[in-house]
Amino acid sequence: MSKAFDILVIEDESDLRDAVVGFLAQMGNETAGVDSVEAAERWLERNDASVLVLDLSLPGESGLEWLQRRVDLKEKGIMMVTAAGSDAERIAGRAAGADGYFVKPVNLVELGMSVKNLLERLRVADRWMLDSLTWELTAPNGKVAKLTASELTLMECLAEKPGGIVERATIIERLGEDPDAYDIRRMEVMIRRLRTKISETLSMDPPISTVRATGYAFTAKLDWAGETVS
Secondary structure (H helix, E strand, O other): OOEEEEEEEEOOOHHHHHHHHHHHHHOOOOEEEEOOHHHHHHHHHHEEEEEEEEEOOOOOOOHHHHHHHOHHHHHOEEEEEEOOOOHHHHHHHHHOOOOEEEEOOOOHHHHHHHHHHHHHHHHHHOOEEEEOOOOEEEOOOOOEEEOOHHHHHHHHHHHOOOOOOEEHHHHHHHOOOOOOOOOHHHHHHHHHHHHHHHHHHOOOOOOEEEEOOOEEEEOOOEEEEOOOOO
């Protein structure tokens, strides 16, 4: 089973790598370190990290080449570290997805605070938002979808039990219908349309899971604003 870390430090200078890993760990972060892109590739097959502290000048494939090849890494926070600091290299690093850029010798306090701020932004950005006042569902990528009245009711039911199973009967009653007389195919159509709306309008996979013959669950982090009071 993979383990989720806050930070992976990729640095071939062992003294600097140990210093950075130790300092970030003292700040309360789950931190690991490797010495090359190749080692990082193997590490990421078994683990995950929210932020990469990446030396650009590494043996084998360079950090910059790796970022340019692995465009999926742009989803993570990237703090670049290098012995050089030319304008061209900084621009190339930013274009490859870097959120910050540090020239050696690195000030560990400054690096630590930058990583802390980046982690906080990433944790906020990783959440969905449901707003009952505006009838809007906002995805982690910032895109917004307007909900119908029935979709809003469904989402409010799921938001009341984040990650948990909400039974069909509960949703049907909240829709103002009789569970005994309700045609379940109507709900299946509503769920299918909401999933399509999330995929097409928000450009993300819909985190709504069907629990066979039972109900539904919203399987992602969800903040709920403007809860209605009955």
